[in-house]
Amino acid sequence: MFKLRYTLPAILLLVGAAIYFFGSQPEEKIVRVDMSVRAEIRVPEPRQAITYAYLPQYSHKVSYLRHSKLIDYLSRKSGFALRQVFPDTFEEHRRMVENGEIDISFSNPMTYVEIARSGARAFARIIEPSGSPTFRGQIITRKDNRAITRLEDCIGKTWIAVDRLSAGGYLFPLGLFFKHGIKQSDFKEISFAPGPGGKQEKAVLAVYAGKYDFASIREGTLNVVRDKINIDKIKIVAETEPFPGWVYAARKGLSPKIINKIKYCMFSMSMADPEQAAILYQAGMRGIIPAEDSDYDPVRELAEELGLLHDSQQGEH
CATH class of the missing domain: 3.40.190.10 (Periplasmic binding protein-like II)
Incomplete structure (x- = not known):
């Protein structure tokens, strides 16, 4: 009887407190959504980059280290964003140029002769570390x-x-x-x-x-x-x-405005400028000079002698 006498009032007190606190909350407002009214949200697109690939004669690490500073320099000077991509094989490099996945190709002369058949065109070639525009x-x-x-x-x-x-x-x-x-x-x-x-x-x-x-x-x-x-x-x-050195080629359809601007930046580089000399040295070259498709006719003659042009037409490599 003693317990009931004190327990009952305590229970009533707790129930009352609960009613007070929960019952006194402001009524939640209902937000109605009109699904017939829609606004299109535009996600900002990333800045389009010009793809640049070094034919994978060396490891990807060496390719990156050799050309990373050159790519950064050309991006700054030209105002275009350049991005290096890394084909795994010579054949993949060739296919990517033909498919428009590589905008600027840096390749050996024989690979250039191959990609030129799909419309790529030489616009520059390098001076070797020896000081010659040819190599062996x-x-x-x-x-x-x-x-x-x-x-x-x-x-x-x-x-x-x-x-x-x-x-x-x-x-x-x-x-x-x-x-x-x-x-x-x-x-x-x-x-x-x-x-x-x-x-x-x-x-x-x-x-x-x-x-x-x-x-x-x-x-x-x-x-x-x-x-x-x-x-x-x-x-x-x-x-x-000796044969004409490694060549820069633009894929078929690349804007002449882009090519001309990058050419200007390349041809302006000099070993007399300490910053530019360091970039060229790291890239394994002493300079970049103009090139034309006809510069690589001796390579085409060699390919003809070896039967390679006929093989490439048949898809045999």
Whole structure:
């Protein structure tokens, strides 16, 4: 009786407090939405970029490091946004240019001859670190390989090349062999560097490790790999004749306004300017000069001699 006497008033007090607090809240306003009235929201589009690709002769990391400052410089000076893209293979690079996915291609002469067939056009080429607007292919082996001291010693040996579309890393040396009466069938094996990118390095490393008797590379590659191997253990067996250097080409349909502005910025660069010299040096060049499609006619003649133009028409690479 004592418990009931005190418990009942306590319960009534709690119930009253609840009614007071919850019942005294302001009535929630109902918001009615008219679904027939709609407003279109526009999401701001990102600034369109001009795509720039370096033919993947080296790893993507090397390609980026070599050209990142040059791309930044051209973007600042031209007022256009440039974005570097990274094809995995020479063939993918070619297809991307043809499909309009690469606006500005930086490639070897043989790849240029291929993409020119789909309407791409050369507008600039580089001056090599040697100071020449041309470059060569090189045939290399280990210095302690006494079985190969001259070009003819390569007969019956294993050869690792860079890529079927590599100029200095395969096609120029193949042309040199042809001039000396040496055909593909005269070698024990011809292999190509595997995987995406970095193929010049892989060809050198394969010979350095003794996996192949000799390799073909483009002039200048040994300087690129000197931090990975002791290049004093490599010897150059032969060099090809010089061909016009690496080329900048615009895809078919790229605005002449864009091309002309970028050309102006490129041709204005000088080794006499410390900032520009550092950018050019990092990119592996001493300058950029004008180019025309006809500059690469010697490369077309070589491709014709090797039967490559006929093969490319049939889609055989």
